[in-house]
Amino acid sequence: xxxxxxxxxxxxxxxxxxxxxxxxxxxxxxxxxxxxxxxxxxxxxxxxxxxxxxxxxxxxxxxxxxxxxxxxxxxxxxxxxxxxxxxxxxxxxxxxxxxxxxxxxxxxxxxxxxxx
Amino acid sequence: xxxxxxxxxxxxxxxxxxxxxxxxxxxxxxxxxxxxxxxxxxxxxxxxxxxxxxxxxxxxxxxxxxxxxxxxxxxxxxxxxxxxxxxxxxxxxxxxxxxxxxxxxxxxxxxxxxxx
DNA sequence: GTGACTACCTTGCAGCGCAAGGTACCATGT
DNA sequence: ACATGGTACCTTGCGCTGCAAGGTAGTCAC
Numbered sequence: 001x002x003x004x005x006x007x008x009x010x011x012x013x014x015x016x017x018x019x020x021x022x023x024x025x026x027x028x029x030x031x032x033x034x035x036x037x038x039x040x041x042x043x044x045x046x047x048x049x050x051x052x053x054x055x056x057x058x059x060x061x062x063x064x065x066x067x068x069x070x071x072x073x074x075x076x077x078x079x080x081x082x083x084x085x086x087x088x089x090x091x092x093x094x095x096x097x098x099x100x101x102x103x104x105x106x107x108x109x110x111x112x113x114x115x116x
Numbered sequence: 117x118x119x120x121x122x123x124x125x126x127x128x129x130x131x132x133x134x135x136x137x138x139x140x141x142x143x144x145x146x147x148x149x150x151x152x153x154x155x156x157x158x159x160x161x162x163x164x165x166x167x168x169x170x171x172x173x174x175x176x177x178x179x180x181x182x183x184x185x186x187x188x189x190x191x192x193x194x195x196x197x198x199x200x201x202x203x204x205x206x207x208x209x210x211x212x213x214x215x216x217x218x219x220x221x222x223x224x225x226x227x228x229x230x231x232x
Numbered sequence: 233g234t235g236a237c238t239a240c241c242t243t244g245c246a247g248c249g250c251a252a253g254g255t256a257c258c259a260t261g262t
Numbered sequence: 263a264c265a266t267g268g269t270a271c272c273t274t275g276c277g278c279t280g281c282a283a284g285g286t287a288g289t290c291a292c
Contacts, residue, residue: 010212012249013133013278014219017126019249025227035270046215046222053249055272060248077269078257093227096126099162101229103130104220106162111141111209113217128280129248135280151239169280171241176279193238194288 011046020057021096022047024089027067033080034058058083066092127162136173137212138163140205143183149196150174174199182208 019041026032026040034054042048061067066089074080085093108114135157142148142156150170158164177183182205190196201209224230 009250009278010133010215011219014215016132016248016279017129018223022223022226033270034272044222044226046219047226050250051271052251052253052273056248056274059272074258074269076259078271080270097227097229099126099130100223100227103127103162104224104229106160107134107138107216108220110138110160110163111213111216113213113220125247125281132248132279149239150241166281167240168242168282168284172243172279175241190238190289192290194240196239 015047015049018100019047019049019053020061021093021100023054023057023061024066024085024093024096027083027085028090028093031082031084033072033082035080037083061089064088064092131163131165134216135163135165135169136177137209137216139170139173139177140182140201140209140212143199143201144206144209147198147200149188149198151196153199177205180204180208 022041022044023037026037032040034051037058038049038051038054041054058067061083062069066086067083068086070082070084071079072082105114138157138160139153142153148156150167153174154165154167154170157170174183177199178185182202183199184202186198186200187195188198221230
């Protein structure tokens, strides 16, 4: 019998390597703060993630110089840290797009999911 | 300046989580041996991988019961270990296809690569 | 027997997503 | 002033998998 428990981590494995670029792409649209990013990714279904993933990820992006941050007052609550795409971040995103398309098409071809 | 060295591992990160299913898909076509699989993946460009990855991966598939193996003489060289997709393996592959399509479309939508 | 080719296997590591734990600010009510 | 609830951010420990590097072993030709 096919064991469902052996694939429960599949979506998580798929996210690995792409999630940070999805974050860059969201920031390409306009600056956002942490929880806002989490909500947008959650809305994308297959890209939903947790704070334990998101904040270290944002920290890595910051240290890479791909995003810059600034603090702003929130309407009613603690201050929010906004993230903005840098020039380097934009370049990294462009590079990812090319790599992703090549990878995606290769997988589609082998797996047989290219018919859309 | 955008640091190219920071993305050299990008293709590798993308492969993570999908490579084993690409192997299952190749075996869905017909049984193959290790080096043959490596060559097919290599031909797919973005899915090229190393023996250090492939053999532990095949070992995991075997222990999961997703593939069965048998030894066959080679034309001129050492014997080859052939891998065949099991019923469980086929089911796992079908499940991956659904998850992959959902994930792929979500990334395409966010990153802006949905126009094909 | 030696060397080249072919095929398979294992080990150690880096890096990232998850789960769980934590700190801190603001607003409201007592 | 203090407690509570909501909001926002952060860190740590872990499991997992692809890569790099090291290894064993069978076949064939010389």
